[in-house]
Amino acid sequence: MIVLVEGRRVARSQLQEAERLLYRECELLNRELYEDWLALFTDDCRYWAPLSPEQEEAQLHSSLFHEDRTLMRMRITRLKHESAHSLAGGIRTSRTVGPAALREIDHASGDWVVERRFQMSERQGDRVRMFAGLFTYRLQSAERGFLIREKRVDLIDCDAPHEPLEVFF
Amino acid sequence: MFEGLVRDSSVDGRVYTSREVFAAEIERIFARSWSYLGHLGEIPRPGDYRRVSVAGRELIFIRHRDGRPRALLNRCAHRGAQLIGKACGRARRLRCAYHGWTYGTDGALRQLPLPDGYVGEDAPRAGHPDWALDAYPVETYRDFAFVRLQTPSNPLPLEEFLGPAREALDLMADRSPSGNLSVAGEPLAIVLRCNWKVYLENLHDGVHPPAVHESSIAAARAAARVDEPPQEVQWVAANGQPLAVFGDLKVRCHPYGHSDMSGFRKEADGEDPAYRQALAEAWGAERAGQALTRNLHNACFYPGASAHPQYMQMRRLTPLAVDRMLVESWTLRAEGAPESHFRRNIRYANTIHSPSSLVKPDDAEAYRRVQRGLESFPGAVSQHRRDSALRDSGTSTALDEEYVRAQYRAWREYMTAGR
Incomplete structure (x- = not known):
């Protein structure tokens, strides 16, 4: 359910569509369907996980x-x-x-x-790791529906040392 | 007892797995040599500090009023409580969170509560050196600060310790007409599940890339086919060059286990005429030319630091346990250099040194497998490989394990000194 924070008016159908897109976005990653996942993004998209909480x-x-489509x-x-x-x-992952x-x-x-x-x-080899934080999406509203222009991931421990990070959050 | 673990071209696998060896390494190698503390650009103003762990001791790397850096033990002289809790910050005074003992940024005890209540000759009092924070000797070379926790009877000055390996630091500092480098934000920090030596032994290894990096090389080649390849793609694809190319990389072995490697393709850094001229005016034409064109790829400052001068990267290595280590990477920004250089170097760091690097996971996996293999049975570990093209010319290449053998010659010196 998308909660309207500033009380702005948007069509219910658009809200439902954005909702479906974001559900698919996580579920395709959970199921390792990476090609289908990438198809949800615009050509000029960006995937960004800052290293510092204050990073602008x-x-x-x-x-x-910090990755572009390529x-x-x-x-x-x-x-x-x-x-x-x-x-x-x-390697297996589950996002909630x-x-x-x-x-x-x-x-x-x-x-x-x-x-x-x-x-x-994330389960990889002999260990399980936990990650938590905030996803911020920038969605491009197009004729044929929404596409993701940017996914930003702010980990609560972004500034801590990590073992290699191989899959998208 | 450690002498017998190291032979000329092989070592006993227990040097990577024994907790006893590891504990001795911390005291004899890390505490006795000059350890990289940080760049002064991390603490630009008086009172700026950063917590740094060196040889198991937690230190405060802090700039005092006199502009010089200090390395203070992060431990209150009263009950031993950790003094600074934040990773970095700025302070005029260091005040213990427990009973409020307060120290200056030089470590001197300035204040303590109820001073009249302390009796006896040896009682704590403000200003007395016995009650200052422990401070360790710090020396800097071109603003790169190093600390030594134990001072031997015949101490080696930092510059002598670095020897010819200091060229890597010169090349970075010389990229700024003022010689000033700055640091933006946090370092990239990666934890590797291996003994610290496994990592150092990979630094100039020109034989591993085609095998270890097969997956990222394939990914980069696929990316290069469909798009106009960005530099990131080329950096990753570079691991897929034929072994002969790595044979052209020159590796120099220096005293005390240090080494460096040159010969990779050099980025064009001298395209801005105003920048070129500023460097020439500051350093003279020859030195400025070296700063812009010398293709020194990486350097090892044994045992605890490494640099990538071309991309202005400085790395600090911290052993965390016998089978675990931390690598922190900073991208240094040369004051007065084109911003485009810094932007490119940030992208390089993201591509090569970030935990999310496409290259790094397979390196980390190779290190982890070495560790796991040796833990199951230590046996002997070979460092016999010689570049057959060289014979006894006195030089070495990335196809030769001479720099590893040189690291163990230093290891044996440290581990058996004074015994």
Whole structure:
């Protein structure tokens, strides 16, 4: 359910459509259907996980992830590659998300900014890791429905050391 | 007892798995050598501090009023409580959260509650050196600060310790016409499930990339086919070059286990004429030319630091346990250099040094498998590989394990010194 934070009026059908898109977004990752997942994004999309809680931009500061469509596709190719040694023991993930909130509709672009809390468990080889934080989506409203222009992931422990991070949150 | 673990071209696997060896390494290697504390750009103003763990001791890397850095033990002289709780910050005084003992940024005890209540000759009092925070010697080279926890009878000055390996630091500092480097934000920090030596032994290993990085090389090649490849793709694809290319990489072994490697393709950094001229005016034409064109790829400052001068990366290595280590990477920004260089170097760091790097997981997996294999049975570990093209020319390449053998010669010196 998308909660309207600023009480803005939008068509119920649009809310439902955004809701469906975001459900699919997480579920495709949970099911490792990465190609279908990438198809939900615009050509000029960005996947960004800042390294610091206060980080405002990604050009002059390192990030945990900062990828355009080309780099996202590269990650997907590697995840599917038979000689990805680190994945020899398999990797499985499960994302659980909280209610989505429409934070803002950008006046210039018409993009929707939607936030939701998440938890992700990841099983790889001999260990399970837990991640938690906030997903912030920028959704492009197009003729044929919404596409994701940006997914931003703010981990609660973004500034802590991590073992390698291989899949998208 | 440690002497027998190391031979000329092989070592006993227990050097990677024994908790006893690890504890001795911390005291004899990490505490006795110069350890990388940080760059002064991390603490630009008086009172700026950062917590740093060196050889198991928690230190406060802090800049005092006199502009010079200090390395203070992060432990109150009263009951031993950890003094600073934040990872970094700025303070005029360091005040213990427990009973309020207060120290200056030089570690001197300034205040304590109920001072009249302390009796006896050896009683705590403000200003007395016995009650200051323990401070360790810090020396800097081109603003790179190093600390030494134990001072031997015949201490080696930092510059002598670094020896020819300091060229990597010079090349970075010389990228700024003022010689000033700054640091933006947090370092990228990755935890690896291996002994610290496994990581160092991979630094100039030109034989591993085609095998270890097969998956990311394939991904980069696929990306290069469909798009106009961005630099990230080229950086990842570089691991897929034929072994002969790695044979062209020159590896120099320096005293005390340090080493560096040169010969990779150099980025074009001298395209801005105003920048080129500013560097030439600051350092002279020859040195400025070196800063812009010398293709020194990486350097190892044994045992605890490594640099990628071309991309302005400095890395600090911290052993956490016999089978676990931390690597932190900073991208240094050269004052007066084009912003485009810094942006590219940030992208390089994200691509190569971030926990999310497409290259890193398979390196980390190789290290972890070495660790797991040796834990199941230590046996002997080979470092016999020599680049057959070289014979005894005195130089070495990325196809030769000479730098690993040199690390163990230093290891043996440290571990058996004074015994």
